[in-house]
Amino acid sequence: MRTITYQQAIGEALAQQMRFDRSVVLMGEDSTNAWGPTKGLHREFPDRVLDMPITEAAFVGAAVGAAATGLRPVVDLLFVDFATVCFDQIANQAAKLRYMAGGRVSVPLVLRAMWGTGLRRGAQHSQALHPLFVHLPGLKVVAPSSPYDAKGLMAQALVDDDPVLFLEHKMLYFVPGGVPEEPYAIPFGSAKVVRPGTDCTVVAIGRMVSVALAAAEQLAAEGVQVEVIDPRTLSPLDTSTIYGSVERTGRLVVVDEAHPRCSLATDIAAQVAQDRFAALRGPVRMVTGPHAPVPFSPELEDAFAPGPDQVVAAVHATGLLRGAA
Amino acid sequence: MGTSRTTDLTLNQIAEIYRTMSVIRAFEDRLHGLAKSLPGAVHLYSGQEAVAAGVCAALAPDDFLASTHRGHGHAIAKGCDVEAMMKELHGRPDGLCGGKGGSMHIADFDRGMLGANGLAGGGVPLACGAALTARQQGTGQVAVAFTGDGGANQGAVLESLVLARMLDLPVIFAIENNGYAQATPADRHFSGTDMAQRAAGFGIPGAVVDGYDVLAVHAATTEAVRRARDGQGPTVLEFRAERFHGHMELWDDQSYRPDADPERLRTESDPLLLLRSRIADGTVAGPAAFELDRIDRDATALVEAAVAAASEPFTADPRTLLDHVYTR
Numbered sequence: 249m250r251t252i253t254y255q256q257a258i259g260e261a262l263a264q265q266m267r268f269d270r271s272v273v274l275m276g277e278d279s280t281n282a283w284g285p286t287k288g289l290h291r292e293f294p295d296r297v298l299d300m301p302i303t304e305a306a307f308v309g310a311a312v313g314a315a316a317t318g319l320r321p322v323v324d325l326l327f328v329d330f331a332t333v334c335f336d337q338i339a340n341q342a343a344k345l346r347y348m349a350g351g352r353v354s355v356p357l358v359l360r361a362m363w364g365t366g367l368r369r370g371a372q373h374s375q376a377l378h379p380l381f382v383h384l385p386g387l388k389v390v391a392p393s394s395p396y397d398a399k400g401l402m403a404q405a406l407v408d409d410d411p412v413l414f415l416e417h418k419m420l421y422f423v424p425g426g427v428p429e430e431p432y433a434i435p436f437g438s439a440k441v442v443r444p445g446t447d448c449t450v451v452a453i454g455r456m457v458s459v460a461l462a463a464a465e466q467l468a469a470e471g472v473q474v475e476v477i478d479p480r481t482l483s484p485l486d487t488s489t490i491y492g493s494v495e496r497t498g499r500l501v502v503v504d505e506a507h508p509r510c511s512l513a514t515d516i517a518a519q520v521a522q523d524r525f526a527a528l529r530g531p532v533r534m535v536t537g538p539h540a541p542v543p544f545s546p547e548l549e550d551a552f553a554p555g556p557d558q559v560v561a562a563v564h565a566t567g568l569l570r571g572a573a
Numbered sequence: 574m575g576t577s578r579t580t581d582l583t584l585n586q587i588a589e590i591y592r593t594m595s596v597i598r599a600f601e602d603r604l605h606g607l608a609k610s611l612p613g614a615v616h617l618y619s620g621q622e623a624v625a626a627g628v629c630a631a632l633a634p635d636d637f638l639a640s641t642h643r644g645h646g647h648a649i650a651k652g653c654d655v656e657a658m659m660k661e662l663h664g665r666p667d668g669l670c671g672g673k674g675g676s677m678h679i680a681d682f683d684r685g686m687l688g689a690n691g692l693a694g695g696g697v698p699l700a701c702g703a704a705l706t707a708r709q710q711g712t713g714q715v716a717v718a719f720t721g722d723g724g725a726n727q728g729a730v731l732e733s734l735v736l737a738r739m740l741d742l743p744v745i746f747a748i749e750n751n752g753y754a755q756a757t758p759a760d761r762h763f764s765g766t767d768m769a770q771r772a773a774g775f776g777i778p779g780a781v782v783d784g785y786d787v788l789a790v791h792a793a794t795t796e797a798v799r800r801a802r803d804g805q806g807p808t809v810l811e812f813r814a815e816r817f818h819g820h821m822e823l824w825d826d827q828s829y830r831p832d833a834d835p836e837r838l839r840t841e842s843d844p845l846l847l848l849r850s851r852i853a854d855g856t857v858a859g860p861a862a863f864e865l866d867r868i869d870r871d872a873t874a875l876v877e878a879a880v881a882a883a884s885e886p887f888t889a890d891p892r893t894l895l896d897h898v899y900t901r
Contacts, residue, residue: 305728345680347897
C-alpha cells in the first residue's frame with residue numbers, strides 16, 4: 249500500500265469528495281494560502297475554497313446556515329482553542345438546529361480543528377477540548393490517530409448529514425502510513441483494536457494511541473499483553489468494542505491528554521464501571537493531563553502530556569503487578 | 574429617517590400587506606391574554622408589524638429569513654402556517670416544529686424561515702450562510718438577517734457585517750430598533766448614532782427607516798433586495814418601531830418605559846392605523862375601510878380557530894424525546 253502522511257490523507261479525502269460533490273465548500277482563514285491538509289485545493293476548486301476574515305462567529309454561523317440550505321461546508325477553525333470564540337454557533341446553533349426544527353432540517357457541516365499538546369504553542373493553542381463537544385447532543389466528534397483512519401473518517405464526515413467536529417492532532421500531521429488511493433469511508437461509532445491483547449484493555453485517542461502502543465511494548469517485555477483500542481469517533485462512541493474487550497481482559501486503563509475532570513477518560517471509565525462492573529478484576533485507571541493549563545516551557549509541556557511510563561504504571565495499578573500476569 | 578409618500582404597490586398588494594399585519598396583530602394580542610396558560614417565554618411583536626410585513630412583501634417565497642426571539646411576526650409574514658405556529662407554542666407534537674422548538678425556535682425551512690433564535694444576534698450569521706448558499710449556487714435568492722437594537726451589539730452581528738461585505742453576500746441586515754434591549758433603553762446601550770452610521774464604517778450602504786410606515790419599510794427593503802440580487806452585496810436597514818407590550822409576557826411591568834405609554838403608542842404609532850390613514854387620505858390606493866374591517870375580522874377568526882385547534886387535548890409521547898438529535 250502507498251504511504252502518505254496524516255495531513256496528506258485528510259487533503260486527499262477532501263479533494264476526492266470535492267470532485268464528486270459540488271456542494272462541498274471549504275471555508276477558513278488563509279484558505280488559499282494554506283499550508284495544511286487543504287494546501288493547493290484552491291487551484292483545483294477556485295470557486296469553492298473561500299478565504300474568511302478573522303470572524304469565527306460569523307463564518308462558523310454562516311457555515312451552519314449554508315449547511316441548512318444546501319451546501320456541505322468544511323470549516324477550518326485552525327486550532328480547536330478558537331472554537332471558544334464561536335461556541336454559540338457550534339453549541340446553540342449547529343448542534344440544535346435539527347432538533348429544534350422537529351427534524352425538518354439537517355446540518356451537514358464539518359468543522360476541522362487542530363488539537364493537542366506537543367507543538368510548543370502554550371495554553372491557548374494546545375488544548376484537548378473534545379470533552380466540551382462530546383457533551384453536546386447533536387454533534388459528532390471524530391479524532392483519527394493514523395493516516396488510514398484520517399482519510400476514511402474524513403470521507404465519512406463529508407457524506408454525514410450531521411455536524412461533525414473533525415479533530416486533527418497537530419503532532420500527527422507528518423506521521424506516514426499506508427493509505428489506499430481509492431476513496432473509502434470508515435463508519436462512525438466503530439472502534440479499532442490497534443493491538444490485541446489479553447491482560448488489560450487500554451483505550452486511547454489521537455496522539456495517545458502511539459503512547460499506549462509504546463507502553464504496550466514495554467509491558468510485553470515483562471509478559472503483560474495489553475489490548476489497545478482507539479475509539480476513533482468520540483461521539484458516537486463504540487462502547488460495545490470496549491465492553492467486549494474489558495469482558496475478556498477484566499482491566500481498563502483510559503488514556504486521554506485532556507484535563508482529568510469530565511473528560512473522555514472519566515466518561516469511558518464511568519460507563520464501564522456502570523455497565524461492566526462484574527467483568528472488572530481491578531480498579532479502572534485514568535491517565536490524563538493535569539488540571540492545569542498547557543504550559544509553554546518544553547520541559548513542562550512534556551510533563552503535562554501523558555507518556556508511556558505513566559500508562560505502564562496505570563496498567564500495573566489495575567492489579568497487574570510486575571511479573572504477576 | 575426614511576418615510577414613504579408614494580408607492581408602486583398595487584391595491585391587491587396593499588391589501589395583502591395589511592392582511593399580514595392584521596394577522597400578526599391578532600395573533601400577538603391574543604397571545605397577550607393566553608400567555609399565562611402557555612409554557613415558556615413569549616415575546617410579542619405588536620407595534621412592529623410594519624417591519625415584518627413590509628420586509629417580507631419585498632421578498633420572493635424562496636428567499637431566506639433568520640429571525641429573533643421576537644419571531645412570531647417574521648414567521649407569519651414569511652408564510653408560516655398560523656395554526657401550526659399556535660400549536661407549536663402549546664408544545665404540541667403536531668406543532669410546526671413537533672413541539673421541540675417553541676416560541677423562541679419557530680422555524681419552517683420549507684418557507685425559507687431559518688428560525689427564531691434564543692440568542693441575541695444568533696440568527697444573523699445563519700442568514701449570511703443562506704446567502705452564501707444562494708451565491709454559490711447562483712440561485713438569485715437573498716437572505717434577511719433580523720436582530721434588534723440589543724442584538725446589534727453582538728460580536729457575531731458585527732463580524733457578519735465584515736463577512737457579508739468581504740464576500741458580497743446577498744443579505745439584508747434588518748435591525749429592528751424597538752428602543753429597548755430587554756429593559757435597557759437604547760440610549761444606554763447603543764453606541765454611535767444609528768446602524769446606518771455603523772454600516773458606513775463597514776463599507777455597507779445603510780438607512781434608518783420609520784418602522785411604523787409599512788410603505789417606507791417595503792420601499793427600503795425592495796431597494797436592498799434589488800442590490801443583493803444584482804450582486805452588489807449587503808445592505809443594513811434600521812427600522813424604528815417600539816413594541817406595544819413588554820419584553821416578555823408575565824415578566825415585564827414596563828416600569829422602565831415612563832415616556833412610552835403603550836396606550837399612547839396604540840393611538841399615535843399603530844402601523845395598521847397609519848396604513849389605513851394613508852389609504853383614507855388617498856396617498857395610496859388600498860381597500861376600502863369596510864374591506865379592511867373584514868380583513869381584521871378574518872384575521873381574528875383565523876387566530877381564534879388556531880387557538881381552538883391548539884387547545885384540543887393532546888399527549889406528547891416521551892419516547893419522541895430522543896427523535897431528531899441526529900439524522901441517524
